[in-house]
Amino acid sequence: MEDWVGGWWDRLIRRAAYRGHPQAAVALADIERQAPVFFRAMGGDPALTVRSTVGAAHGARRRLLERVAGIGERVELGWRDAQSLYLPERIDLYPDAALNRELYFWLMALAARDDAHHGGDWFARNRAATAACLRQMPGLAAVYARLAAALLPLRDLPRRADERAQELAIRAALQQPHQAIALPPCAQPPQPVPLWLHPSPPGGGQAHCARRDGDAAAEDEASQRRDSKARRRYRARDGETDERKNGMLMVFRAESLFTWDEYVRVNRHTDEDDDSDDGAAAEDMQTLTVQRDTRRRASRLKFDLDLPAAAYDDTPLGPGILLPEWDYKRQRLVADHARIQPMLPRDAAPAALPERLLPMARRLRRQFQALAPERTRKQGEASGPDIDLDRLVRFLAERASGAAVAEPPLYQAWPPGGRSLACLLLADISLSTESWLGDAGQVIQVIRDSLLLFAEALTACGDAFGLYGFSSIRREEVRYLLLKDFAERYDDACRGRILALRPGYYTRLGAAIRHSSRILLEQAAQRRVLLILSDGKPNDLDHYEGRYGVEDTRQAVLEARRAGLIPFCVTIDRQAGDYLPHLFGRHGYTVAHDARRLPQVLTRLYAGLTG
């Protein structure tokens, strides 16, 4: 009974004290697809991603009712760091949904304008950024005027003199951002200003963390997985290791209740639990202390303990093919250094195109049919069923004019249409494609979708194409998965193979490119395009890492280009700008900034490259 009354009271008081307008709330998800484009247009760094932030305590005085209800001590504000733009997950500040939506756009414009190097405090910086926005964007100024005017009645005017002066200064700055005003000093932090950026954005815990070089990549991957799983950013704090050997969590029981997110080093084993409970705890914490200790978790170690038993592995086809590899230290090709093992994905049952891809596939088919060359009349043939009248008239006219002209080809023919183009798509399916991309699922999922849709599109336009996937375990086994051969018809068996793709192992890109080049060179087409779909740098368990892998891949690309192929790389790796120009040349690659849009990027690219 007590519980029931308590819960009921809690709900009632919370609802009465809550200051937002849930009925007019706008969620970040509603504008998620426009947000990145808008932010970039405002001058925001194109490499940044948009994420939702969590509430942070603001420390300002709350209303009595809020204190009774125990809410209102946190507020979600927007901010930006080197990796991401953080926006509140939902905004329900105003009773009007249109205003809440406009607030999102305002925050993005402000964040794009905010200069981290600008001196001055939070107050001055926000005022300056606001003034800059208003000066340059008169349309946005109208929006801002509406937002600011609607905000003022929602703010409390404190009774204490110093707090009152502070609040008045903020109001003045909101109304007149062009005028330089200083924030009067006050013991109490000011009420949060939802129109401005975060007063003390967390300093990017990851950035300061000095990492061991060796496992940086593995850790990146792990943290990415965590990030994209939750897509939330917690205020991280860099902690120095507490030197006390055995910190006690509970010195005094009552106190510990209030201070439990203080960092205390507890001597306990690094366990490998699921992260689910940690996530809930993190939600409640104000600060996550990120600490390095000397222990490693096994999952970070780079062992390949997961070699499958033969019965469960993909089906190998034949004994394998030996290929050379480039050793940059010796500046020469080492013959027979890598073994390509062609394989068929195991358990691939014929399957139809998944339901969710049908609308997109239909659209692509229509679009690519337009690319298909029709059977067009070809003029000026030496033989053919029709006479080329134009040419005949021209020829007779020239002969009549007295100039001696040899008889040109004077017939028309209807040769089968063909752009004489062959395309091989090589997809990286190494273990890194297992990582998550938020709602879109795993990278491998996006790659599967891209392959499926790409195949639909190419079937529609009639170009010859082959689909292959690859991964590697050292140089002895570069697994080259046949998804669709050039000679094969694209049917449910191929779709089944694509759907059966699973991530695994490493990325020995050079060998895969060399083998793909060989296959592509066997195709009788005038122009042969080698498209590579990748999600990161070349790497493998042995020395195929860093420079060695990059140089070998570069060499393989150069060989392909010398052989007359057109290599081109599509990647979802944001850091690709660091190494891809070296591998493929400045115009030889493209980065899909939003991996979820990879299928669209890939097909549009193909149409653009060849259309």
Place this chain on the structure above:
Amino acid sequence: MAATDIPFYQPAGDECEVFAHAWRQQLPVLIKGPTGCGKTRFVAHMAAQLGLPLFTVSCHDDLSAADLVGRHLIAGGDTRWCDGPLTQAVRAGGLCYLDEVVEARKDTTVVLHPLTDDRRMLPIERTGEVLQAPPGFMLVVSYNPGYQHVLKTLKPSTRQRFVALSFDFPRPEVECEVVRHEGGVDAELAWRLVRLGGQLRQLGGHDLDEGASTRLLVYAARLMASGMPARRACEVALAEPLSDEPDTLAALRAVIDTQFGS
């Protein structure tokens, strides 16, 4: 020629001087730059400035050598040779401008080779004539290197015969002047359009294939000058031409609202 007859062109740098020097030294010029940044207008301006007749050919993928050089036609039971634009330009000692030259078939550009080195001659196979280009003749070609198109590039043997000028969208002050003059709007409105153009260009290569061109900004200005509401003018001139995707269009409208919202 009176100054008013010279098409308006706002120089962004020393391109006019470079062009004039190249003309005096009888060197062919290659102009590269994105769509709608003023390449064609520049050539028209320079032709008028130098007092040369201008022969423009827009290249397409079916353009043959005969289309450039000329062909025999039948006129009243008789046959008559008819000069193509290139031959006309050589005979008149004028300026021949091949727009989007990469679109032309690869074999077409080969007829340009003897014209673009020190021989400066044009052999006409069908009439057996060999034309020597007069000092006034100049060949100008242009193309847009922005498209990542593996199948369409200029052959190095052709490229290496030209003095090349790289064009880009003009600096904001210059572009503002262009929009004001060409669009017939006041400076304040022109500034807003130029800033909007700058915002849209940030999206080139990521969300859009190419950013808004100066030409589109001028279109938007002209629609406004003829009385169209500013937002709608921007929508039809600056958002719709750039993308077909509903999400991108919605974002572009939000960007337009930052300049022309109410």
